[in-house]
Structures are given as C-alpha cells and as structure tokens.
C-alpha cells in the first residue's frame with residue numbers, strides 16, 4: 275500500500291486542506307496516523323467495524339484490547355456514550371486534553387471498537403491537527419497508539435514510519451508530541467468515585483481537585499495476579515518495551531554510579547539524569563543518554579519512548595534507567611517503565 279505523508283509541523287492553509295482530504299478518506303474507511311499531545315494515534319472511522327478490524331491488523335494488536343474514541347468536542351461524547359455529571363465535571367476541567375474517560379457505550383458503537391466490552395473510552399485531544407482531522411472526518415475517530423503492538427508508543431513521525439509505513443493510507447507528521455506518554459484513563463464507579471486505570475499527564479492530584487475520591491487501580495503499580503480480571507487491557511504484563519531488556523535501579527545517584535561502574539560494557543545503554551551524565555561519561559564505556567534534570571520529570575516523560583527506541587537502534591544488549599518516584603507525572607513514568615522492564619528492579 276502507498277502511504278502518503280503529510281508534513282504538518284507548521285501547518286498552513288494548504289496543509290489544513292490536505293488534512294481535510296485525509297479526514298474524508300478516514301470516514302470512507304482509510305487509516306490515518308495523526309499527532310496528538312500525548313503520542314501518535316492510528317485512526318479509523320469509529321462507527322465502522324471494518325475500520326477497527328483494519329486497525330487491529332495494522333498494529334498486530336490482539337482484538338481483546340479496546341480502542342479509544344476521539345472526538346473534536348467533549349459534547350459529542352453524548353452520541354456514543356451515556357454521559358454522567360462526573361464526566362461533565364472532568365470535561366470542564368481537562369478537555370480538550372490528555373484525559374480519557376470510560377463510559378457506558380451506546381448501541382451506535384461497534385463492539386469491535388470496545389473489544390466486546392459494554393463500555394467505551396472517550397477522549398478529546400487538544401492538538402490542533404488532531405482536532406482538525408476529527409472535525410473533517412465528521413465521525414468519531416477510533417485510535418490506539420500508532421506503534422506495532424508491544425513496542426514503545428510513537429512520539430514522532432519517524433517512529434510511526436518505522437512501524438507502520440505501507441500499512442496505512444496517511445501519516446500526518448506533526449513533529450514531536452509534547453507530553454510523550456499516553457493519556458490518563460479513568461472510569462467512574464457506581465458510587466461516583468473514579469478508578470485510575472492508566473496514569474498520564476492528568477495526575478491523581480489534579481483529578482482529586484475535581485472528584486472527591488480517586489482510587490488507583492492496583493494494576494498501575496503491580497503486575498496482575500493470576501486469574502485477576504483485566505480492567506484495562508493495556509495493563510498486561512510486558513508492554514511499551516524495547517527489544518533489549520530494561521533494568522530499573524532504585525537508589526541514590528551515588529549508588530547508581532557505583533552500580534554502573536560495576537556493570538559497565540560497550541553494549542550497555544544508560545538513561546541518566548542530566549546531573550549525572552558528565553561523571554558517567556568520564557567513567558563508563560556504556561552509551562549514556564540524558565533524560566533531562568531529575569527535578570523536571572516532564573522531560574523524562576517527553577523523551578522516554580524515543581530513548582527506548584534509540585537504545586535498540588544503538589544495538590543495546592541491556593538498558594539501565596533510574597526508577598522514578600511515583601508522584602505527579604512520575605506515577606505515569608513509573609507505570610510505563612516498570613512494564614517496559616517487565617518488573618525487573620534492582621534495589622541498590
């Protein structure tokens with residue numbers, strides 16, 4: 275299949291016109307990869323079951339892992355889902371933006387989108403290219419992240435091209451994704467409390483300012499126990515993973531440095547905070563990649579998936595990284611990294 279690439283880093287009128295063409299093609303059954311503020315999405319017509327089947331196939335995704343329905347305005351959620359007062363409050367506070375809310379699905383949503391669940395995940399992205407595409411399509415856009423199933427989510431068009439070129443009709447290149455981690459996913463419980471299914475840039479602390487009770491699903495920090503029901507299939511065991519094994523280190527910067535010196539090798543890649551890079555490069559043969567200042571975890575979020583892909587490109591046989599603190603956006607980092615590492619943590 276011929277994949278058309280639309281460059282939209284600095285969109286002008288001509289670019290918006292081409293995005294409209296891609297939107298019309300999407301409505302008619304084409305697959306369109308588009309940038310969002312979180313990661314790139316692999317979009318298809320959310321009301322067309324053939325389109326969702328094509329999405330699963332292009333990603334190599336198991337069909338028990340549901341897609342998110344993307345809308346241009348939060349008010350549109352009402353057409354596909356049973357909207358509650360809590361949803362309206364969340365929408366006022368965080369939409370458009372990096373929050374996905376799981377609601378009761380209406381009949382109009384194909385069960386291929388929800389992977390057979392009675393619920394549907396709804397999100398309204400803030401990225402202008404994403405919103406223009408959804409408006410032009412005139413239908414909700416079903417989209418998971420635009421990577422091959424299991425690999426790190428794509429945060430720039432080069433990642434998408436590596437994974438999906440010739441599997442989709444269009445790739446819209448919007449440059450680097452600002453946040454770099456997938457959206458926060460929450461579900462409202464019958465008692466009005468929220469359960470956090472997947473942490474993201476909308477943190478539990480932020481959610482608690484809007485909803486009294488926010489429970490964090492056990493699966494955010496821990497592996498699923500045998501027989502435990504999967505609330506959000508994205509919580510499955512190894513995920514977001516590079517090809518090389520990733521090992522996380524829990525300890526102080528001094529302890530990390532000592533560990534790296536003892537485990538140094540040419541085929542090792544170390545993801546390190548900016549403050550530690552200089553000393554590491556002086557004392558280790560390993561490739562050391564900076565993930566920004568420790569106090570600014572947003573930078574680690576922004577570069578994490580790109581760094582995991584980069585480590586693979588460099589031929590890493592082993593990747594080491596610090597285990598982040600699980601507060602604020604750190605909880606989302608903790609959740610992705612611990613899964614990418616298949617829960618391998620070394621306590622120093």
Ligand code: AMP
Pocket residue numbers: 339340341342376388391393394395417418419456459471505506507508509
């Ligand atoms: P992705 O954006 O690729 O991570 O895929 C969408 C994520 O949304 C997956 O991890 C799903 O598990 C989650 N998701 C979608 N629909 C639902 C739902 N109805 N209930 C719980 N989680 C969902």
Ligand code: MG
Pocket residue numbers: 418419427
């Ligand atoms: Mg994904």
